[in-house]
Amino acid sequence: MARMRYAAQALELIREEDPDSAVTLNYIRSLASSGKIPVHRIGRRKLINCDALLEYLAQPEQESTDWDQKGKIRMIPERGEQYGYTRTKR
Numbered sequence: 001m002a003r004m005r006y007a008a009q010a011l012e013l014i015r016e017e018d019p020d021s022a023v024t025l026n027y028i029r030s031l032a033s034s035g036k037i038p039v040h041r042i043g044r045r046k047l048i049n050c051d052a053l054l055e056y057l058a059q060p061e062q063e064s065t066d067w068d069q070k071g072k073i074r075m076i077p078e079r080g081e082q083y084g085y086t087r088t089k090r
Contacts, residue, residue: 003050004040007032010048014057023057031056 039046
C-alpha cells in the first residue's frame, strides 16, 4: 500500500530522513500541481504518494531545452501555413 500524505506531512518525512534538505513545501506543491508526481484529490486538498515523491527526487526528469532555437524567431506552424509559408530547415 502506498504511503499517502498531505504536502506538509510529506515534507516532514523528507526532513526526518535529511534535516538539511533543500526541498520546500512550495516545491512539493508545484510538483503535485504540474502532475510530475501522482496525487489524489480529497475535496480541495491533495494527497501525495510519498513513495513516488521520493522516487522523483532521487531521479528527476531532465528538462528538455531546445538550444538551437534559442534567440531566433520561430514560425507558428498554423499561421505560417495559412499565409503560404513553409518551414525550411537552415
